[in-house]
Amino acid sequence: MGYKVAVVGATGNVGREMLTTLADRKFPADEVIALASENSTGKEVSYGEDEVLKVHDLAKFDFNGVDIVLSSPGAKVSAVHSPRAAAAGAIVIDNTSHFRMDPDVPLVVPEVNPEAMIGYRKKGIIANPNCSTIQMVVALKPLHDRFTIRRVVVSTYQSVSGAGKEGMDELFSQTRAIFVNDPVQKSTFTKQIAFNVIPHIDQFMDDGYTKEEWKMNVETKKILDPRIKVTATCVRVPVFIGHSEAINIECEEPITAEEARQILRKAPGVQVIDQRDNEGYITPVDVAGDDPVFISRIREDYTVDNGLSFxxxxxNLRKGAALNAVQIAELLVKDYLPE
Incomplete structure (x- = not known):
């Protein structure tokens, strides 16, 4: 049986990646519908190598008969249209921040907490976590199962694609302007991003953390374990695609680098590239277009008891967004939807 699937925000970075991922993984869809704002109506987007879809107006679209919605239009838009789609009988997999901390909406990473999926029946919505949270909890899950993680200290190095097409365009235009000695214009980011790093992603909160840092904290607790303490520093870097994270953990049980390495090598969705030599580690350039979460630089932290750094x-556009959403849809088809 094939399903009727709608992709909301189909003209954005994540929406296009969702369409690509659905086609690449041969998701059992009889029909795929591309939805976006009125301004994008009539535009064309690719679905697989050979098929082109016309974009329809989200505001006017009737979701009756749609089985699954993959939604990534922005939180305010999603707040209106995801419940509308769910009320029409569709199951919505929402990639925005709007529903993530709703206690009646499961927040799911299939390799980490697939059992939470059953909660979708309350509102018909499943939330996709933040991109930086997803890759971190995929790495933490097998270590937490074995050693019980107490505390996580993470610093992120997040690519500009996390800010959408506008972020990628701004890095490109600023880089070009610097090389040809033109004025550097900024609009998406608070400071120049070309040849710079910006320790500021999303809004500042009253306690001095940013919303992105808060997300990593509360989402990790909801997905993995409410007892884990998380402190994050999130930084935007001049990289087009691929988020990197320097992660330090403190565990209840003694942990060695070699045992951690062996556990991670067997973990679903993880690939370990960890040679203590030149080029024996992974960088963002190496992973663009790939599905796994890559782990390198595994080493013991001698400054704390039972500490590890990696x-x-x-x-971030694949496992950090589109792939995770499609994997959730695959679980729905496998375990929850009628054949």
């Missing part, structure tokens, strides 16, 4: 890299 380097974690993933394509």
């Amino acid at each position: 380097w974690c890299v993933s394509d």
